[in-house]
Amino acid sequence: MTSKSPKPTIVLVHGAFEDASIWNRVIQRLQRDSYPVVAFANPLLGVAVDAAYLRSVIDRIHGPIILVAHSYGGAVITEAGGDEKVKGLVYAGSILPAAGEAPHQLVERFPGTSFPTSTDVIPYTRPDGTSGKYVLYQADKFHSQVAADVPASEAALLLATQRHMDFACLTEKVTSAAWASKPTWQILTRQDLAIPLAEQKFEADRARSTVIEVDASHAVTISKPDVVADVIEQAARAIAN
Helix, strand or coil: CCCCCHHHEEEEEECCCHHHHHHHHHHHHHHHCCCCEEEEECCCCCEEECCCHHHHHHHHHCCCCEEEEEEEHHHHHHHHHHHHHHEEEEEEEEECCCCCHHHHHHHEEEEECCHHHEEEEEEECCCCCCCEEEECCCHHHHHHHHHHCCCCCHHHHHHHHHEEEECHHHHCCCCCCHHHCCCCEEEEECCCCCCCCHHHHHHHHCCCEEEEEEECCHHHHHEEEHHHHHHHHHHHHHHHH
């Protein structure tokens, strides 16, 4: 970074079934290197609502911003990242949808995902009497299908704290794609059983992303935090030039 360009604020957006603690090791590294960091608490209510919440966070930040996403969070930063303060987008084991695409289309375009067979869709009744649905990972498949390169004890903690994802997160279409006009970096997770590697490569090519491949499961922010932090800092240096 140059003396005339302040370090950007790094806004971290987690995905489905998780909370902002998936970024803890990445945050420690970024803060050690003097980057301001905000870990966004993604509501997981649907692309439109989640993006609206993220825009409210962006509005309160002064100076340049880099948005970073994991998993479903990629749909949220893609939808909300059009603000002129957002200078770059980093996708880590994350979907990267185009305008008009819904997240479920991205995991179904190529073979290789275990997501449909490893999750349950659970109906519930809203306070107004209408019906809703949410999604959870099946307990006996969580470690092997989501976080195979994470110790069993840590995977058990992730399972115990997994959050409900509203079904709208899968079905709502993205209306705009920030990556079409912003530089992007994509960490491709070769051992990912949630997002097929072929899909990740398709999305990276389409967005003309700077690509970094890593032997990691879907839980890359936990199993390979230094790789994720390195790519974020690479993006920060690039936007300063």
